[in-house]
Amino acid sequence: MMPRLMAMMALVASVSGCATGDDPDLFTSSIKPQAPTLSADVSPEFAVAYLPQVAGRVEAVRQTSQTDQIFQTILYPNPGYGPGENRLTVSVAPPGTNRSYLQAPTQRQIINEMRAALPDAKMQFTSAAGQNLQGPFGYAIGKAADGANCIFAWQTVREISRTPGTGLGLLGRKSYAAKIRLRYCHPTMGEASLSSLMAGLRVREVTPTTIEMLRFAEGTGVATRPSYAVQEPSVVQARPVSLKPASVATKSAKSSQSVTAAFAAPVRNAPRIVKPRELAGYASAQKGGAPAVKPLVLATAEPAPPAKAISPGKAAAVPLPSDLVR
Template identity: 45%
Template structure:
C-alpha cells in the first residue's frame, strides 16, 4: 500500500497541472485595442491627385497585417468645415465584403451626409472612368462660385501583375476602396469631377506593408519648427535715446601707430667720415665768435698799425 500511494501522488499532481488556464497564459489573451494612427511623410502616400488639387498637407496612416488605410490631406481653401481628403483603404478579401465589391447606394449617401453636411449633393448617373476602372461621383454647389465633389471607386486589384504563378503569389491579391472629398471656392462642378480621372495609385505588394510599418512617424517632424540658435531680439524704444556703440580704443591706437612713423627722441647722432671736417670748422667759428669784446678791440687796434723798424724795436723792448 505504501508503494502504491507513492506511485499515485505524481499522477495526481500531473493531472492537476495539465488543465490549461487562459488567465495564466499570456498568449491566450488577445488585445482588442484598435491600431494607432500615425503621420507619415507624403512620399509614402498610396495615391495622389493631379496638380490642380494643390499640395499634400499630411498623410495619416493606420496599418496592420494585410491592411492599411491612408487619409491623404490636401489644402482646403474654402470657409467650410472639413478637410479635402483622398482616402485609400487596401486589404485582402479575407478582411471582409468591403474588399470584394463596390459600395451600395445607401452606404454612399450615409458617407456623403457625414463628409459634406449642409451641401446639396446630386449623384451623377453617368459614371466616370480612369485607368483602374469606373468610378461614381456626386457634385454640389458651394457658396456663389464654389463647388464640392464626392467620389468613390472599388479597385479589384492594386497588386502588380507578375508573369509566373510564384510571382503572383508573392505579390499578393490586394484590393482597394477609394473615397474623395474635395471642395474649392471658385472651381466649377464639372472641373472638380475630373479629379478622379487623374488619380493614381501606387502598386501594393507584401513588401509595401513592411515599408509602411517602419514609416510610421517618419513625417512627425515635418510640420515642427526647426530649432536654431539665434541672437536675442532687442526691441528699441523711440522715447529713449540709444547710446552710440563704443569701439575698443586699444585697437584704434594700435592701428594709428602702424600707420604713423615713430619719432625717436634724444638719440645720439653718429657723424659720417665726410662730416668730421665740417664739424671742426663749425666749432672753430663758434669759439671765435664767443671771444671777449676787449680782445676783439685790441686785435682791431693792433691790426690797424703798420709795423716800422721803430715800432718793432719798441715792441720787443716791452
C-alpha cells in the same frame, strides 16, 4: 432502492448542470482588451494614392495599419476655408479580408458616408460613371452652405498589385485591393474640374514589400530588410586615458625637479675661459719665469681744464660740400 436511485440521479444532474453552465466569472479574465488604433503622420512621399496637380500639394498623410492592411487619409489644401477637410481616403488590404474590397458599395452606404463628410451640402448623384486608370468610379456633385462646389467620389479597385506573375510565381503572388473615397470642395471649380480630380487619380502599386515599408515609416513595423533599417550615425570614441600610478607620478616629479636644479647650479669641471688681462702673464710664463704681479692702482681722475671761449673769428670752419670735392 428506488428512492436511493432517484437521489443519485438528481445529484448527477445537478453536478452536470453546474459544469456545463456559463459562469461569467470564469470568462471575464479571458476577454482580450482591444485598444483603439492610433493614427500616425507619415511623409507625403509615402502616400498610396495622389490627385492631379490642380488639387494642390499633399499637406499631410495620416496612416493606421495592421499586419497586412493600410488605411491612409491624404489631406489637400482648402482654398475656400470652409468647414471640413479636403481629403482622399484609401484603404488597402487583400481582397479576401472583407467583401467590401470585391464589390461596389450600396447607395445607402454612400448616402451615409456623404452625410458624414458633407453634412451641410446638397449633393446630387450623377447618371454617368467616371473612368480613370484604376477603372470606373461614381461621384456626386453639390454645393456647400458657404457656396463652394463639392464632389464626393467612391471607387473599389480589386487589384492594385500590377506586377505580372508567370508560372509558379502566380501561386506565391499576393494581391491587394483598395477602397477609395474623395471629399473635395472648391469655391470656383465646376463639375468638370471636380470630376477631373478623380479622373486623374493615381494609385501606387502595392506589394507585401510596400506594406512593410509603409508600416516601418509609420513606426509600427519591424525592418526585415537592411534597406529599411535606419543607419545609426557613427560615433567616434576617444581613446581611454590611463592615469599613471602614484609612484610613477612621484618619480617623474622628482626627475623634473632635479633637472631644474641642475640648470640653476654652476656646472662643475667646465673649461675655464682666459681673461684678456691674463694673456700678458701667459706670454712671459712661456719664456721661463712668472712675472711679478703688481698691485693694481686706480689713478685718480684729474679735473678737466676749463673750456676756453672761442671767438667768432677763430671758430673752426664747417666743411661745405664744395670744399669736400677739392
